[in-house]
Amino acid sequence: MRIPSKAIISCAVTGAIHTPTMSPYLPVTPDEIAEAAIDAAMAGAAILHLHARNPTDGSPTGDPDVFRQFLPKITAETDAIINITTGGSPAMTVEDRLAAALRFRPEIASLNMGSMNFVFSGAAGRHTTWKYDWEEPYVLGSEDRIFVNTFRQIEYILSELGRDGTRFEFECYDIGHLYTLAHFRDRGLVDGPLLIQAIFGVLGGIGADLANLDHMIRIADSLFGDDYQLSTFAAGKHQMRFIEANALRGGHVRLGLEDSLYIGPGRLATSSAEQVLKAVRILGEMERPIATPDEARMMLALKGAHRTSLA
């Protein structure tokens, strides 16, 4: 792993997996998403990982016209790197998931490195009332849904988005996803420096045990040498433990209400920015400086905001 001199904080503010009822602090409307993103950037996030929601009921959407309602507001107020999801929601078609990234050609897009079970029904047990009709079936339905990311789809996303210089946050939920990434690197479809986002604790992926973080690093080192940088997050209550662990190992970190609704045991975070500020404090204690957006652009060899369709 390349140990960077500075830590990059990514923030996933939209809470796409989480439904509006799960926390009163989740942003739903385009204005709320813009405000949450701007606050996260002001707090120290260099990269903003963004999904969209239908403004009327908060359900996940890939509609570029909805993204259009908040992206320019964010770029007008911050110079943070825009990272548009291509994962969207496991319930969306791949075409819908890709539409916004194809329209806006961001500096970074997420790319999920394999098809998998992606279960978040446990959250349903903690809720008895739901605000919108779609929420409970959506959450319970995760038990019978595959998050589809076939090799053909991965290849398509790499070539369609890569053509205009978009680079990727390679979302790896298990060891096998690292080998899949190496396969595409060996075919010349991917080049370094790679930004690997190792994800722990999604039910269906690798568990949130720190031994797994070390194993991921060992295997990634053997496959990619120093041609990758590792960012990490863990779902739910494991979020901060993994931030600390990966920061200690010299890596980058990702936070945000998309990945965890909490700021501490049993305490809801009131915003993604609150989580970012906590990470800033943790990194500060470790004497790990935080990368600005421009420093992150250099470290990850990004094309620059002026070469997106948001400029």
Ligand code: KMH
């Ligand atoms: N919320 C993460 C567990 C994507 O947007 O491409 C999954 C995610 C996928 O961020």
Ligand code: ZN
């Ligand atoms: Zn996401």
